[in-house]
Amino acid sequence: MTVTVHTPDLSAYRRPHGAARPDAPALSVRDLVLEYPDGEGRTLRALDEVSLDLAAGTFTALIGPSGSGKSSLLAVAAGLVSPTSGTVHVAGTELTALSRAARTRLRGERIGVVFQQPNLLPSLTAREQLELTVRLDPRATRADRRAARDRAQEMLERVDLGRQADQRPHQLSGGQRQRVNIVRALMGSPALLLVDEPTSALDRERSAAVVHLLGRLTREEGAATLMVTHDVEFLDAVDRTLTMVDGRLS
Numbered sequence: 307m308t309v310t311v312h313t314p315d316l317s318a319y320r321r322p323h324g325a326a327r328p329d330a331p332a333l334s335v336r337d338l339v340l341e342y343p344d345g346e347g348r349t350l351r352a353l354d355e356v357s358l359d360l361a362a363g364t365f366t367a368l369i370g371p372s373g374s375g376k377s378s379l380l381a382v383a384a385g386l387v388s389p390t391s392g393t394v395h396v397a398g399t400e401l402t403a404l405s406r407a408a409r410t411r412l413r414g415e416r417i418g419v420v421f422q423q424p425n426l427l428p429s430l431t432a433r434e435q436l437e438l439t440v441r442l443d444p445r446a447t448r449a450d451r452r453a454a455r456d457r458a459q460e461m462l463e464r465v466d467l468g469r470q471a472d473q474r475p476h477q478l479s480g481g482q483r484q485r486v487n488i489v490r491a492l493m494g495s496p497a498l499l500l501v502d503e504p505t506s507a508l509d510r511e512r513s514a515a516v517v518h519l520l521g522r523l524t525r526e527e528g529a530a531t532l533m534v535t536h537d538v539e540f541l542d543a544v545d546r547t548l549t550m551v552d553g554r555l556s
């Protein structure tokens with residue numbers, strides 16, 4: 307099996323938000339269209355003229371029926387899927403104008419992604435999961451590694467996992483694993499945090515805790531967080547709720 311690890315520019319650790327334009331929204335989407343072939347010679351429009359701005363330090367929920375386009379919007383905003391037309395800017399940089407390699411670099415520097423299931427590596431401790439990107443970067447100096455270790459410990463303490471820093475995923479509960487997953491995505495101080503169904507594997511109490519934690523970290527870190535969710539009961543924790551129906555936002 308081949309494992310490809312994309313290492314970000316270490317400047318993301320040394321100077322958070324780097325050369326980002328301070329006045330630019332963390333995410334700016336304009337007239338986004340994403341079409342897929344439907345297998346019968348026609349096209350299916352997953353995103354239909356979507357426009358959206360997210361400001362730094364705000365927490366936004368994205369809800370809507372199954373198949374309405376929520377994951378598609380997250381994938382395009384993360385630079386994982388190229389739209390049919392329209393533009394995406396992340397912290398002032400036009401993601402949709404970049405080469406694939408430059409898009410991957412921008413993702414490493416400015417975007418954090420949290421998937422449904424915490425995809426943690428079984429053999430690494432909680433702190434090592436957070437340090438991994440820097441540890442794997444051949445350009446990292448000893449000072450970079452030390453800074454990453456300090457930030458990893460600090461981030462774990464901020465989510466009440468300071469005492470679990472040396473534990474491996476199988477020694478953690480589902481809620482603790484999801485907290486490690488979230489702070490790992492914030493390690494490089496991203497401008498934009500994209501979160502896909504973070505509570506799907508958790509019970510009600512732990513789901514509420516994870517959503518409120520995301521709200522707190524969003525404000526503390528100054529990231530813009532966009533969270534796809536089915537859990538409408540926790541929407542009191544977000545600043546804004548967007549609804550997607552048939553590829554359109556309302």
Ligand SMILES: Nc1ncnc2c1ncn2[C@@H]1O[C@H](COP(=O)(O)OP(=O)(O)OP(=O)(O)O)[C@@H](O)[C@H]1O
Binds near residue numbers: 374
């Ligand atoms: N790779 C693909 N190829 C073809 N069609 C796709 C592809 N990915 C998604 N679609 C279609 O695009 C539409 C939007 O899908 P998307 O996964 O974005 O919806 P969603 O709102 O996230 O759904 P869910 O809540 O069920 O996860 C759906 O009709 C889906 O079938």
